[in-house]
Each structure stands twice: as C-alpha cells, then as structure tokens.
Amino acid sequence: MPKAYLTIDDSPTPETKDLVNFLTARDIPAIIFVRGDLMEKNPHAIEYAIQKGFIIGNHSYSHKSAGEMKYQDWIDDLELCDNLIETAYQNCNLPRPKKLYRFPYIDRGDGQKNEQIDLATIKENDQTLPLQQYLHKHGFHQPFENMPPTYPNKAKDCLYTFTTRDWMLNKKHLGNHNIKTIDDLMARVDADKNLQDETYNHVIIMHDQLGLLDVSCALIDYFCEKGFIFQN
Numbered sequence: 367m368p369k370a371y372l373t374i375d376d377s378p379t380p381e382t383k384d385l386v387n388f389l390t391a392r393d394i395p396a397i398i399f400v401r402g403d404l405m406e407k408n409p410h411a412i413e414y415a416i417q418k419g420f421i422i423g424n425h426s427y428s429h430k431s432a433g434e435m436k437y438q439d440w441i442d443d444l445e446l447c448d449n450l451i452e453t454a455y456q457n458c459n460l461p462r463p464k465k466l467y468r469f470p471y472i473d474r475g476d477g478q479k480n481e482q483i484d485l486a487t488i489k490e491n492d493q494t495l496p497l498q499q500y501l502h503k504h505g506f507h508q509p510f511e512n513m514p515p516t517y518p519n520k521a522k523d524c525l526y527t528f529t530t531r532d533w534m535l536n537k538k539h540l541g542n543h544n545i546k547t548i549d550d551l552m553a554r555v556d557a558d559k560n561l562q563d564e565t566y567n568h569v570i571i572m573h574d575q576l577g578l579l580d581v582s583c584a585l586i587d588y589f590c591e592k593g594f595i596f597q598n
C-alpha cells in the first residue's frame with residue numbers, strides 16, 4: 367500500500383470546517399498550511415482543525431512569491447502568520463507540535479515557481495540559502511520521513527512529491543488550464559508512475575480554496591480507493 371502525507375494549502379475558507387469533518391470521519395490526518403490573511407477572516411476555522419488534531423503549518427501571511435519580496439519583508443510576512451498560528455494553539459489550550467513552513471507557489475526565494483516544475487530540479491542557491499538559514503534558526507523543519515532520493519531532505523521548508531493541481535478547478539482558474547474536470551485530476555493520479563512506488567512515502571499537495579470542497583472530497587476518496595494510506 368502506498369503511504370502518503372496529505373498536505374492542504376491556502377486554508378482557511380468558509381468550507382474548512384466541512385473539509386475537516388470529512389477528513390475526521392475517515393480518520394485521515396493532514397497538515398493544513400494556512401494563510402494569515404485568510405485566518406484573520408475566518409479565525410475559528412483553524413482552531414476547529416487544531417481541536418480535531420490536525421497539524422497547522424505556516425503558508426505566509428499574504429501569499430506573495432518569496433522571490434518577489436525583500437528578505438526582511440519575507441520574514442515579517444512569515445512572522446505575522448506565525449503569530450496567528452501561535453494564538454490559535456493558545457486559544458485551544460494545546461501545544462504547537464511542530465513548526466512547518468511552505469512557500470507560496472513553492473517559490474523558495476529565487477523566483478522559481480516550483481509548484482509547476484519537477485521537484486528533482488530544486489537546488490539551493492544564493493537566493494534560497496538565507497531563507498533556509500532563517501527557517502533553520504527559528505525551528506522550522508520538514509517532518510517527512512522515508513522520502514525518495516530525489517526529495518531534498520535537507521530543505522527546511524515543506525516540499526512535495528505530487529501536486530494534484532486541484533487549484534485548476536477553482537473559480538478563478540476553471541477552464542484556463544489542461545485540467546478541467548475531476549476526472550482529469552484522477553487521470554493525473556493514475557498517470558504518475560512515482561505514485562505507484564511503495565518503497566518511499568509521498569507528499570501530496572491539495573488546496574482548501576473556495577468552491578473546491580466537492581473536488582477535494584472526491585479526490586481524497588479516490589486516493590483511498592487506490593489504496594493510499596494517509597499518515598501523520
């Protein structure tokens with residue numbers, strides 16, 4: 367059985383609670399990467415997820431590309447979101463289990479939007495290294511174990527091995543990309559040879575975006591149908 371970590375980006379939305387309930391009913395753990403600006407609009411959604419045992423990761427405050435920001439602005443933006451996460455855990459009276467960070471668009475500081483390219487090509491450089499050092503110094507790490515050799519294990523941010531491209535079905539993007547239906551998303555799962563490899567664990571990226579709830583639920587059920595085991 368292939369094992370995978372489920373990671374959900376861009377949370378929260380008014381649908382987050384329903385998504386959390388869906389996952390809870392199936393006993394599926396997930397890391398939910400939140401945007402600070404959206405957390406302010408929906409303060410209780412993330413506290414609800416914390417109470418249900420989900421791990422909350424930092425996905426920046428404003429969801430800007432790190433490569434387009436000055437170093438200090440990137441830090442300020444990350445910390446703004448991190449303070450909201452700390453407060454959410456405090457409001458729940460629960461300790462924050464780990465500090466996790468995922469770059470918006472997987473732009474790790476050099477302007478490469480890695481969400482749309484091959485993970486194996488990711489390399490640290492003069493632009494990404496200072497950000498990696500900041501993450502390391504402040505206790506951020508990636509929590510994934512038994513990753514394939516192509517996965518950059520030394521990276522302090524949370525990368526992925528498979529990105530579902532579910533965002534192509536959100537209201538803003540629907541019809542503008544090669545993926546136009548839930549069937550297209552499922553076909554992408556089937557077509558990915560690496561996903562069939564049971565030697566290593568997988569890290570799957572999905573999104574909690576407005577209007578995507580039905581898509582998310584159908585796709586998660588599809589992964590389960592295919593025998594995937596989601597783990598913490």
Ligand SMILES: [Zn+2]
Nearest residue numbers: 375376470471
């Ligand atoms: Zn995002």
